[in-house]
Amino acid sequence: MVARFVIGRASKALNPFLHHSPALSQCLPRTMLSVGKQSLFENKLGPRNSRSMVVRSTPRLDLAEAVSSALDADTRVPATVITGFLGSGKTTLLNHILTAQHGKRIAVIENEFGEVDIDSTLVADHSSVAEDIIMVNNGCLCCTVRGDLVKMLLKLVKEKRDKFDRIVIETTGLAKPSPVIETFCSDELVARHVKLDGVVTLVDCKHAMQHLNDVKPRWVVNEAVEQVAYADRIILNKIDLVSEAELETLAKRIRNINGMAQIQQAKFGAVDMDFVLGVGGYDLDRIESEIHVDSNQHAAHHCEHGHDHHDHVHDSAVSSVSIVSEGTLDLDEFNDWVERLVDEKGDDLYRMKGVISVNESTGRYVFQGVHSVIDGCPAKAWEPGEKRINKLVFIGRNLDEIALKKAFKGCLI
Ligand SMILES: Nc1nc2c(ncn2[C@@H]2O[C@H](COP(=O)(O)OP(=O)(O)OP(=O)(O)O)[C@@H](O)[C@H]2O)c(=O)[nH]1
Numbered sequence: 001m002v003a004r005f006v007i008g009r010a011s012k013a014l015n016p017f018l019h020h021s022p023a024l025s026q027c028l029p030r031t032m033l034s035v036g037k038q039s040l041f042e043n044k045l046g047p048r049n050s051r052s053m054v055v056r057s058t059p060r061l062d063l064a065e066a067v068s069s070a071l072d073a074d075t076r077v078p079a080t081v082i083t084g085f086l087g088s089g090k091t092t093l094l095n096h097i098l099t100a101q102h103g104k105r106i107a108v109i110e111n112e113f114g115e116v117d118i119d120s121t122l123v124a125d126h127s128s129v130a131e132d133i134i135m136v137n138n139g140c141l142c143c144t145v146r147g148d149l150v151k152m153l154l155k156l157v158k159e160k161r162d163k164f165d166r167i168v169i170e171t172t173g174l175a176k177p178s179p180v181i182e183t184f185c186s187d188e189l190v191a192r193h194v195k196l197d198g199v200v201t202l203v204d205c206k207h208a209m210q211h212l213n214d215v216k217p218r219w220v221v222n223e224a225v226e227q228v229a230y231a232d233r234i235i236l237n238k239i240d241l242v243s244e245a246e247l248e249t250l251a252k253r254i255r256n257i258n259g260m261a262q263i264q265q266a267k268f269g270a271v272d273m274d275f276v277l278g279v280g281g282y283d284l285d286r287i288e289s290e291i292h293v294d295s296n297q298h299a300a301h302h303c304e305h306g307h308d309h310h311d312h313v314h315d316s317a318v319s320s321v322s323i324v325s326e327g328t329l330d331l332d333e334f335n336d337w338v339e340r341l342v343d344e345k346g347d348d349l350y351r352m353k354g355v356i357s358v359n360e361s362t363g364r365y366v367f368q369g370v371h372s373v374i375d376g377c378p379a380k381a382w383e384p385g386e387k388r389i390n391k392l393v394f395i396g397r398n399l400d401e402i403a404l405k406k407a408f409k410g411c412l413i
Pocket residue numbers: 084085086087088089090091092093119172173202237238239240241266267268269
């Protein structure tokens with residue numbers, strides 16, 4: 001069975017995209033879009049329901065080939081979003097990217113908050129590649145001028161596509177990442193030409209704890225927490241300014257907020273290019289390698305005994321919940337659960353990723369989502385005798401750990 005599902009809420013601005021998503025359909029095998037028998041997904045959540053749930057089928061044997069050819073065919077330009085609090089080292093990282101020997105031509109979208117364009121001068125000065133294209137936007141990409149981001153992306157792909165291989169967007173230190181991420185999904189033209197490769201968050205080790213702990217009035221977002229929560233990669237920068245003990249405490253705090261992202265420590269943003277470019281944070285075929293639990297010890301324990309794992313958080317409304325559990329899930333039950341979850345908690349559910357074993361399938365099923373946009377498809381087959389370990393990670397606000405675990409268990413056969 002080859003299946004893909006997309007869930008959306010009718011009330012969401014993203015919804016029109018869900019029905020005609022070029023971005024999602026491009027990352028799926030073309031064969032999926034041809035035909036097939038109706039599946040349980042479709043029967044339960046198709047036309048009878050206001051949500052869209054798209055499922056197509058094709059013979060199982062073609063799956064690996066179909067997935068790989070579809071991925072090969074993805075010619076969209078990858079875009080990296082660099083975020084992080086004020087002064088955390090975003091421009092420093094950008095300069096590192098522009099001067100590193102990776103052989104890629106990079107178009108940069110700089111987001112300056114205010115009249116004076118300082119960062120682009122700093123960036124341009126450091127750039128050694130003639131083709132680097134720097135575009136500057138005055139204002140905050142995440143709120144007032146989000147439309148500008150769409151315009152800039154489209155201008156780049158329309159007028160200069162042959163001059164660059166990837167796009168890097170540096171947001172302002174006060175930007176919320178979610179509207180920027182949603183731009184890649186919600187604008188059909190952007191989604192057709194550009195794919196979000198990953199969100200890289202810089203953390204200033206010296207000052208981050210203070211910003212993360214900053215108590216905001218109700219309904220006011222703590223940008224520092226959000227920037228960590230949405231990250232695919234986190235760079236603990238400025239490690240030269242803190243002690244080992246401070247670093248350890250901070251890393252733990254960050255891990256509690258986001259148990260999904262890979263973390264690297266750095267001085268002056270000096271990280272391997274592979275860590276920040278080619279992340280594939282939204283690629284379904286990369287999900288299995290992207291899902292982590294805190295330590296091998298925990299993973300082994302939970303794998304052996306089929307318990308769940310939760311990264312406990314007491315001091316932040318934003319946290320991660322990881323579930324690692326052996327077994328097979330009832331597809332129908334699981335689908336119902338995800339639908340309910342998205343319906344009730346979609347706004348609070350920042351990111352989720354999962355590799356699951358479902359009945360009626362000899363292979364893994366992978367899915368990933370941002371709020372109520374969820375994308376999934378079958379993946380690698382389980383080996384004969386291989387333990388079927390389900391791995392799910394949720395990042396969000398006010399996640400109910402007990403309810404999530406209970407609901408998950410309720411889906412196990
Ligand atoms: N000591 C130390 N300083 C650093 C490091 N990384 C960056 N800096 C310095 O920190 C300052 C801020 O760095 P930027 O790269 O401009 O930070 P930014 O996130 O782009 O700043 P905004 O655009 O204001 O949000 C600069 O003076 C950098 O040279 C580091 O690892 N250690």
